[in-house]
Amino acid sequence: MNKIFGFGALLVALAVTPAVNAATIYDLTVNGCSGTGGCGTGPFGTISLTENGSGTSATVTVTLTLAAGERFAGSGAGDALEFNVAGPLTITGITSGFAIGPAPDTASTFGTFLASVTCTTCTGGQAGNPTGPLTFTVGSATGVTAASFIANSDKYFFASDIVGANGNTGNVGALGTTSSVPEPTTLSLLGAGLLGLGFIRRRTSK
Numbered sequence: 001m002n003k004i005f006g007f008g009a010l011l012v013a014l015a016v017t018p019a020v021n022a023a024t025i026y027d028l029t030v031n032g033c034s035g036t037g038g039c040g041t042g043p044f045g046t047i048s049l050t051e052n053g054s055g056t057s058a059t060v061t062v063t064l065t066l067a068a069g070e071r072f073a074g075s076g077a078g079d080a081l082e083f084n085v086a087g088p089l090t091i092t093g094i095t096s097g098f099a100i101g102p103a104p105d106t107a108s109t110f111g112t113f114l115a116s117v118t119c120t121t122c123t124g125g126q127a128g129n130p131t132g133p134l135t136f137t138v139g140s141a142t143g144v145t146a147a148s149f150i151a152n153s154d155k156y157f158f159a160s161d162i163v164g165a166n167g168n169t170g171n172v173g174a175l176g177t178t179s180s181v182p183e184p185t186t187l188s189l190l191g192a193g194l195l196g197l198g199f200i201r202r203r204t205s206k
Contacts, residue, residue, distance in 0.1 A: 024049040024146040026158055030173040032109050039164025044070060044172040047081075047158055049146040058143035061093075065133040069165030072129050074122030078107035078161035078171045080134055082116040085148045087140055089115055094136040097121040107161065107171045111154030125163040151176075 026047040033039035045066040052059045064081050066072070072080050079101045091100050094117060101118030117136055122129045138144050151157050158174040 025178045026174040026176070027178045028158065028160055028172040028174050030110075030156070030175060032107075032159075032172060033162075033164055033168045033170030035166075035168035035170075037166060037168065039070070039162060039168050039170060039172060040166045042172065043067065044162060044164065045160060046178075047174060049149060051145055052137070054143070056141065056143045057139075058145055059137050059139040060144050060146060060148070061135065061137045063133055063135045064160065066131060066160075066162060067165070071127075071131045071163045072119045072122050072134070073125050073161045073163045073169045074119055074129065075124060075161055075169045077169070078110070078159055079105055079116040079118040080122075080160060082107050082110075082113035082159045083157065084114045084150050084152050085138060085140070085144060086114065086150065087142065089144070090139045091115070091117065092137050092139070095132070095134050097130050098134055098136070107156075107159035107173070110156045110159040110171050110173045111152050113152050113156075113159065119161075125167065125169040129163065 026049075027043040028045040028047065029042040031038040031042060031044070045064055048063045048065070050061045050063070052061060062081070062083075080098055082101075082105050094100070097120060098117050099120050101116035103115045104112050105116035106112045117134065119130065149157060156173045156175060159171045161169070161171050163169050
């Protein structure tokens with residue numbers, strides 16, 4: 001009886017544990033930089049969208065991590081990150097050295113986006129420009145999810161003005177999602193559940 005109760009308690013615990021959302025991943029793979037070879041070989045960076053909360057309180061934390069050797073640019077061809085989410089937005093918790101940018105905003109050949117975050121400490125392609133990562137949280141009166149991030153009229157989801165590892169500058173873009181990766185807490189919950197099941201099975205076999 002104790003074994004059955006223990007197994008039932010484990011199932012209840014797993015059932016009531018809040019689900020932790022996965023991170024939706026976009027890779028910046030489209031090379032729109034000027035100069036021979038553009039900004040080099042992509043992907044030039046990874047954008048992770050992590051959902052927080054639900055309903056009208058739902059927000060998304062955006063994290064842009066550039067590839068090794070790259071940094072943000074202040075070339076005027078675009079901004080640190082441009083994206084499309086329809087409707088009035090709130091952008092909070094921006095990494096130091098960055099701020100809310102123009103809305104709408106244009107990233108040269110990648111077209112116009114509804115929102116942007118700009119690098120306030122970037123000058124041209126100087127070596128002192130920040131390398132990131134860039135993080136901020138997007139919300140709205142009706143709630144924001146990863147699905148709220150949509151392509152612009154040129155079919156790009158994101159664009160970023162960078163300095164490539166080879167020193168060339170310009171915009172790089174993302175055309176679509178790459179994958180969804182479970183957050184560490186999700187993996188921890190799964191591991192705990194499997195360990196619990198293994199313990200129950202071991203006791204049952206004695």
